[in-house]
Amino acid sequence: xxxxxxxxxxxxxxxxxxxxxxxxxxxxxxxxxxxxxxxxxxxxxxxxxxxxxxxxxxxxxxxxxxxxxxxxxxxxxxxxxxxxxxxxxxxxxxxxxxxxxxxxxxxxxxxxxxxxxxxxxxxxxxxxxxxxxxxxxxxxxxxxxxxxxxxxxxxxxxxxxxxxxxxxxxxxxxxxxxxxxxxxxxxxxxxxxxxxxxxxxxxxxxxxxxxxxxxxxxxxxxxxxxxxxxxxxxxxxxxxxxxxxxxxxxxxxxxxxxxxxxxxxxxxxxxxxxxxxxxxxxxxxxxxxxxxxxxxxxxxxxxxxxxxxxxxxxxxxxxxxxxxxxx
Ligand code: SF4
Numbered sequence: 607x608x609x610x611x612x613x614x615x616x617x618x619x620x621x622x623x624x625x626x627x628x629x630x631x632x633x634x635x636x637x638x639x640x641x642x643x644x645x646x647x648x649x650x651x652x653x654x655x656x657x658x659x660x661x662x663x664x665x666x667x668x669x670x671x672x673x674x675x676x677x678x679x680x681x682x683x684x685x686x687x688x689x690x691x692x693x694x695x696x697x698x699x700x701x702x703x704x705x706x707x708x709x710x711x712x713x714x715x716x717x718x719x720x721x722x723x724x725x726x727x728x729x730x731x732x733x734x735x736x737x738x739x740x741x742x743x744x745x746x747x748x749x750x751x752x753x754x755x756x757x758x759x760x761x762x763x764x765x766x767x768x769x770x771x772x773x774x775x776x777x778x779x780x781x782x783x784x785x786x787x788x789x790x791x792x793x794x795x796x797x798x799x800x801x802x803x804x805x806x807x808x809x810x811x812x813x814x815x816x817x818x819x820x821x822x823x824x825x826x827x828x829x830x831x832x833x834x835x836x837x838x839x840x841x842x843x844x845x846x847x848x849x850x851x852x853x854x855x856x857x858x859x860x861x862x863x864x865x866x867x868x869x870x871x872x873x874x875x876x877x878x879x880x881x882x883x884x885x886x887x888x889x890x891x892x893x894x895x896x897x898x899x900x901x902x903x904x905x906x907x908x909x910x911x912x913x914x915x916x917x918x919x920x921x922x923x924x925x926x927x928x929x930x931x932x933x
Contacts, residue, residue, distance in 0.1 A: 626898055626901060626902070627901070630897045630898065630900075630901050631658060631897075633901055634658055634897070634900055634901055634904065635658075637901070637904040637905060638681075638904070641678065641679045641904060641907075642676075642677055642678045642679065643677055643678070643679035643680070643681050643904065644660050644661070644671075644672065644675045644677035644679070644680055644681070645658055645659045645660050645661075645681045645683065645900075646659060646660065646661050646662075646663070646668040646671060646672060646680060646681070646682050646683065646684070646692070647659035647661070647662050647668075647683040647684070648662075648663070648664065648665065648668065648683065648684035648685075648688060648861075648892065649662060649663065649664065649839050649843070649859075649861055649862040649864075649865055650684075650839075650859040650861035650862065650889050650892040651683050651684065651861055651892055651895060652861065652893065652895075652896075653861075653864040654897055655683045655895060655896075655897065655900065656861075656864055656865065658897070658900070659683060660675075662865060663840065664752070664754075664838060664839045664840050665684065665687075665688040665691055665737055665738070665752075666691070666737055666752050667840060668682070668684065668688065668692065669688070669691045669692045669694075669695045669696075670695070672692050672695065672696050672699070673695050673696060677699065678699060678700065679699065679700045679701075679702065679904075679907070680692050680696060680699050680700070680701045680702065681702045681704070681900065681903065681904060682701055682702065682703050682911075683704065683895050683900065684703075684708070684892065684895075685708045685709060685710045685713075685889075685891045685892060686703060686706065686708055686709050686710065686713070686740075686911075687710055687713045687737075687738060687739060687740050687741070689701050689702075689703040689911045690740065690741040690911055690913065690921075691737065691741075691744075691925075692911070693741075693911045693912075693913050693918070694741060694744070694913065694918050694921050694922050694925060695922070695925070697913075697915075697918060700907060700910060701910065701911040702903045702904065702907065702908070702909065702910055702911075703895075703903070703909055703910075703911055704895045704896070704899035704900045704902070704903040704909075705894040705895055705896075705899050705909075706909045707891075707894055708891045708892065708894040708895055709891050710738060710796075710891055711795070711796055711797040711798075711891070712736075712738050712739070712773055712774055712794055712795060712796040712824075713738060713739050713740050713743075713773070715773055715793075715794030715795060716739055716740070716743050716772055716773035716792055716794045718740065718742035718743060718746065721743055721746060721772065721773075721792065722746055724770070724792065725746055725770065728768070728770060728790060730768055731768045731769060731770045731790060732748045732749070732763065732767055732768070732769050732770070733746060733747045733748050733749075733769075733770045733772065734747065734748065734749045734750075734751055734756075734759065734760065734763075734769055734770070734771050734772075734789075735747040735749075735750055735751070735771075735772045735773065735924070736750075736751060736752070736753070736756065736771075736772070736773060736774050736777055737750050737751065737752050738773070738774065738796070739772065739773050741913055741917050741918065741921045742917060742921075743772065743773065744920075744921035744924060744925065745917050745920035745921040746920075747772070747924040748924055748927070749924050749927045749928055749931065750924045750925045750927070750928045751928055752838060752928075753777060753822065753823050753824065753837075753838040753839075753841075754837070754838035754840060754841055755928070755931075755932050756777060756781045756823075757781055757784045757785055758931075758932070759928065759931055759932070760781050760785045760787055760789070761785055762931055763787075765787075768790070769787065769789040769790065770789070770790045770791075770792065771789040771790070771791050771792065772791075772792035772794065773792045773794030774792075774794055774795060774796065774824055775791045775792065775793050775794060775795055776795060776796075776799065776800070776823065776824050776825060776826055776827070776830075777823045777824055778791040778792075779791065779827055780823040780827075780830065780836070781823075795824075796824050798858075798859050798887060798888070798889045799822060799824035799825045799826075799858065799859075800825075800826055801880040801881055801882075801887060802825055802826070802829045802857055802878050802879070802880060802881070802887070803879055803880060803881040804828045804829050804832070806878075806879040806880075806881075807819070807829060807832055807855070807857065807878055807879065808832065810855055810876065810878065810879060811832065811855065814853055814855065814876060816851070816852070816853055817851070817853035817854055817855045817874075817876065818834040818835060818849065818851045818853070818854050818855070819832050819833045819834050819835075819854075819855045819857060819878075820833060820834065820835045820836075820837070820842050820845060820846065820854055820855070820856055820857065820858075821833040821835075821836050821857035821858065821878075822836070822837070822838070822839065822842065822857065822858035822859075823836050823837075823838075824858075825857055825858070829857060829878075833857065839858065839862055842856070842858065842862065842866075843862065843865060843866060843869065846866050846869075846870055846873065846875070847869050847870055851873075852872070852873050852874060853873070853874045853875075853876065854866070854873065854874070854875050854876065855876045855877075855878055856875050856876065856877055856878060857878040858878075858887075859887060859888065859889050859892070860877040860887045860888055861888065861889070861892065863875045863877060
């Protein structure tokens with residue numbers, strides 16, 4: 607195996623001091639045994655990281671996997687709000703995130719103080735928040751939802767109950783379309799899902815007329831209207847496995863294609879093009895995690911996710927409500 611280039615000064619130093627072993631896969635496997643750890647990886651992680659994981663999934667699926675396992679340590683290969691979600695559900699376990707800077711543009715677009723003020727201005731509204739938000743925002747919410755269950759959850763709320771939906775305006779708009787509910791939307795968005803170009807998508811479809819376009823509901827409405835199927839990351843994965851089609855244009859973070867290709871090796875997956883010529887359909891926050899940082903986090907038992915207990919308990923309630931409503 608090859609070491610990828612370390613991204614921080616600290617890592618540079620450690621590599622030059624030979625404190626990072628050459629066979630990282632073996633070193634991580636050894637540490638996993640020593641720590642009695644479980645490694646959870648999101649579908650948007652680099653293929654190398656997906657391949658060392660015990661579980662690969664979306665943020666909620668991973669946190670639930672953590673609840674059901676016997677490990678003492680959870681190594682979360684994803685972004686900060688996801689590791690926080692794992693900690694909310696697993697308060698007695700050490701939760702490690704290899705790079706604490708692995709944040710999220712969508713979570714950042716909803717600062718807690720501004721959101722608390724917005725909520726206070728609409729005291730009769732119930733707050734439904736997409737799981738892609740910080741623990742502080744979860745703590746200010748009545749119910750959490752995922753992209754897979756958002757429509758079903760909103761459909762269970764009495765019609766005369768006004769709703770604030772946060773933080774993703776694109777998912778919110780999609781839910782409004784599907785449910786016919788008039789919700790008040792927080793104006794947040796994900797930089798990755800907003801970058802897709804409608805014009806380039808149409809061109810790509812013209813050169814692959816047999817391909818199905820599959821998209822995540824965090825994308826903008828002008829992109830979603832071209833989709834043959836819209837679903838959560840897990841929903842998209844299931845769709846391509848069941849479909850008779852041989853080609854798919856995938857309009858979400860391109861990391862998910864690794865699992866699609868593994869599950870359906872004979873099918874062709876084409877990442878949808880972003881607006882510019884960059885690799886902007888890769889989440890820059892997700893890509894901050896590397897094998898080297900996973901090794902160091904496990905060796906040092908740090909960086910660890912720490913939550914104020916009152917925030918954790920307040921954030922747990924709307925998550926439990928979601929699980930009850932999804933049962
Ligand atoms: S893909 Fe978007 S929503 Fe997901 S972690 Fe990256 S910035 Fe956040």
